Amino acid sequence: MKEKLSESLENYLETIAFLKRENKIARVKDISKMMGVKNSSVNIALNVLSERGYVIHERYGYVDLTDKGQIIADDIQKKEDLLFSFLHNVLGVEKEIALKDACKMEHTISDETLAKLIYFVGRIDKMNLKESGKRKNK
Amino acid sequence: MKEKLSESLENYLETIAFLKRENKIARVKDISKMMGVKNSSVNIALNVLSERGYVIHERYGYVDLTDKGQIIADDIQKKEDLLFSFLHNVLGVEKEIALKDACKMEHTISDETLAKLIYFVGRIDKMNLKESGKRKNK
DNA sequence: TTAAAATGTTAGCATTATAAAACATTTTAA
């Protein structure tokens, strides 16, 4: 059940999800522009993603995500948000760089590490809340 | 001055450095075995690394790192150690997985994030020291 | 409504990473 997608293909899904959220629709041109690649490269990626059941793409038409594709896109976005938050808010890495690093790491971080990081960031947030107002409990 | 190496080539340098540390020498066979690739793949990588001045490799002979190659290998090892320490000791990720994740992240983490992480891990260590014996100062 | 502009697609090439198979050299052990 654990089909792995390449970093590149994951990025295509993420970009399509973003465009749908922002513009309601995703077109080849938008995808290529956002990702800094050529339309031809987008087309080839879409063919692969279509074949594997992640996107729906009619010739000369819009690009859409299947449920399966949306799930992957959401998963990656969740990872990106968490990683960005950790890098920027916890470590204090500058926005631009934190985002760039998060966008790379989101493809490699394991589920285990992700879970631990979620827990850790949660604890840090609580600590900050406490420190910025009240005394430590107990 | 900032020639970038691919993740793959960085891994070859890291492996060669490891083998030299453990066995004094590095051979094609050892590299392929450690990395789970074929001798032919190692050879091709070594040709590239030779041309670019990172390794010295005489036909049918041992493999060695140039100063330039050793610097890269050390740099990556430093990153791996820090990332592993953070994942395992701070987040509590299981050894195997922490190592696997660190080995991927070591190739993508930016210098900025690295620096912030070093500082952060340092602070955490101090906190742990304090908490496990003394009261908080101030 | 039609010609130009915009957008999308296909074909062919380049790069990177790896493997398989054939071949070459070196090492080992009988």
Added chain:
DNA sequence: TTAAAATGTTTTATAATGCTAACATTTTAA
């Protein structure tokens, strides 16, 4: 010391990604 085993190298092939250039379709605006 020499034949087999181990190791190293080259050649050829495959897969993933992206590019350019040529071509096709759709949209726009005169």
